[in-house]
Amino acid sequence: MTKPDRTRDDGLEIERAVKKRSVQCVHPDIGASPQAAEVVEAVISSYTLSSPLRKPYIPDELADPTAHPEILAAFEQAKAQYEAKLGALNDLCHFDCTGDWDPSSMFPGPQLLPIHDLAKVAVLRAAKSIVRLSSSLGMCIPRLHLGMKFSSIKLLDTTHIEKMGRKYNIEEGLIVEEVSKESHAEKQGIHIGDIVECFNGQYIYTTIELEKMLMDRCKDHFEEGNALNAKIDISIQVFDTVKLLRRTANLTTNISDCGEVVDGSSSMVEANGARVDEMTKEEEDLSSFTPKSPISKPYIPDELNDPTVYPEVLAAFEDAQAKYIAKLCRRTALFTSQYRRVDAPSCLFHHEHLHHIREPAKKAVLRAAKSIIRLSSSVDGEPLTNCCGLWIEWDKESKTGTILTTAHLIRSKHPTENHWEGRDEYDIKANVTVHLRDGTTAEGHYLYHQEHYDLAFFKVRVDEPVQLPSFNGSVHCGQDVFRLGRDQSMDLRITHGRVEYWNPASIERYHYMYFLHEHDDCLCDDDGGAVIDLDGKVVGLINNHLSASFVPSSILDNCVDLWRKFGCIPRLHLGMKFDSIRLLDPINVERMWRMHNIEEGLIVEKVSKESHAEKLGIFFGDIIECFNGEHIYTTIELENMLLGRCKDHFNQGKKLNAKIDVSIQVFHTDERVRRTINLNVEVSDHGEVIRESTYPITATLGTSAAVQSNQNVAGK
Secondary structure (H helix, E strand, O other), X not given: OOOOOOOOOHXXXXXXXXXXXXXXXXXXXXXXXXXXXXXXXXXXXXXXXXXXXXXXXXXXXXXXXXXXXXXXXXXXHHHHHHHHXXXXXXXXXXXXXXXXXXXXXXXXXXXXXXXXXXXXXHHHHHHHHHHHHHHHOOOOOOEEEOOEEEEEHHHOOHHHHHHHHHHHOOOOOEEEEEEOOOOHHHHOOOOOOOEEEEEOOEEOOOHHXXXXXXXXXXXXXXXXXXXXXXXXXXXXXXXXXXXXXEEEEEEEEEEEOOOOOOOOOEEEEOOOOOEOOOOOOOOXXXXXXXXXXXXXXXXXXXXHOOXXXXXXXXXXXXXXXXXXXXXXXXXXXXXXXXXXXXXXXXXXHHOXXXXXXXXXXXHHHHHHHOOEEEXXXXXXXXXXXXXXXXXXXXXXXXOEEEEEEEHHHHEEEOOOOOHHHOOOEEOOOOEEEEEOOOXXXXXXXXXXXXXXXXXXXXXXXXXXXXXXXXXXOOOOOOOEXXXXXXXXXXXXXXXXXXXXXXXXXXXXXXXXXXEEEOOOOOOOOOOOOEEEOOOOOEEEEEEEOOOOEEEEHXXXXXXXXXXXXXXXXXXXXXXXXXXXXXXOOHHHHHHHHHHHOOOOOEEEEEEOOOOHHHHOOOOOOOEEEEEOOXXXXXXXXXXXXXXXXXXXXXXXXXOOOOEEEEXXXXXXXXXXXXXXXXXXXXXXXXXXXOOOOOXXXXXXXXXXXXXXXXXXXXXO
């Protein structure tokens, strides 16, 4: 017979549980009676640490019953005593888990193994708090009956919360869903759709927080020596959604341990056709606050429910029913009831895969949305386009705000999708309308636009301070982000996605990153809108909502800083287009390293005709490894380096359209030669144009002119 494991002594474990006086051990049959306490004391006195309950066993050397029959008899007697004592303790403390039992969801579930220990601790802590609460309140759980049902603004769709904040400056509180008939809340004029913001001066954001506050208030009530079924006054702050005013009222509530009943208000129609609770004056008079007549549903008592005998009652009922429906419709048309009719819920409301980031994402979106507006443009009365934008400045003295948006807002012609051809035209005299968050509009005044980065700046008169965004200069591939824009109704549009960074198409500028999203997400025309992280900080500005390209915040920071300091956004025109080796397929990167010992740098994709780069013998396929002695790995790093070089140029008092030498290290892939050369480039705030190198055919093949042209093509 093997020796039992003494590290897990069942008797000691049970004994320790019984010795803990803070939690009552209640026998399922005895309950919380005085006899139970006596039994507990008896068990505690019988089983002390000096004589622990131990399981008997026979040592191996005495385990032969024929040689030691007296040992076997003593063992059976000791075992019977042990099982009797153990059974008594199991019954008392309800520790019997050896028979048929219903395990909790946490016990057998392998899917909960990662959080099993934490969840166990949390459940036990919560269970103890319930036991302590019931003990402190005299074995009952009282609650304040408010006479109202609520829903939480915090749990609405984010787009609806943003609209309430934008129009009514309300983002938190509890919406009244129903008011109980003849309750004090009804007498105080609280109706469906009103918002209760505070209870006893404490802001309450969810119904769970409300329940905790009510239980704490009951605990205070009982600790003062009071009893059940008493009346308690609660101070509440109510926002009347009809009159759009805020008031404080004292609500008299009943303390009870029964389930609260909230029944809809109703009114009886009498034989004379009158409503019993009808007020002589309807609630349309909203000049000053007075408690409104409750929204009571009319009904006909059974004894009058015969239309042939009481036709006047039926007529009165139909009239009262029409008034009731009209009142109800007025309440359900309030902004607090509109959330039930969301036609296109946002991704934060119905996407299950976002549950793990929903709360921080909601806060981030609502914070960032305050700085996002919508703009529209027109030329000679003809609509041009709609875009979104960001507040970036507000001047208190002049009460003007500055908006950063996309230059698409004033782009009058867009003949080709190839950005490098430079054929777009912009009308700086276009009429720009700024659609503000409160539903009003203001005229936007043109300040500046930069064609290469597709950015534009406008100023607008704003009497009230505006919310400026925060920028995060770091954004990385795979990061969770949200696109924010506004539709024609100024409603917020939210799209979840992840950041992607790849080499652009040949027709695109190379300073973009990209926004990957679910295909079923509803996108709006949000060019100029923000891309934000989970902290609500801007990490990019949408350039094209169809290609999902955006300008990353590191470039935005440099552009805005240059414009603020110098009134323009200069850039060095290198006369080349690039792809980043780092963004190629790893198979190709490894092959380049293995065969040519190159794994970083920028591959030349195109060289502009008659540029200095072309004259220096740089060709398609060559690799630029360094600029001014600095290794550059991506085209965004290149753009920030070029902007930084322009900043130094202007800080030295120099101007636009000047020439600057840039030292570059080139690896010529055809000759397998690496060399350092000085590239002479122009400082300009226009969009860079990369012209395709061409030559005319002026003679038949085989003549000297044709041969010379072919030599030009070959670069010899």
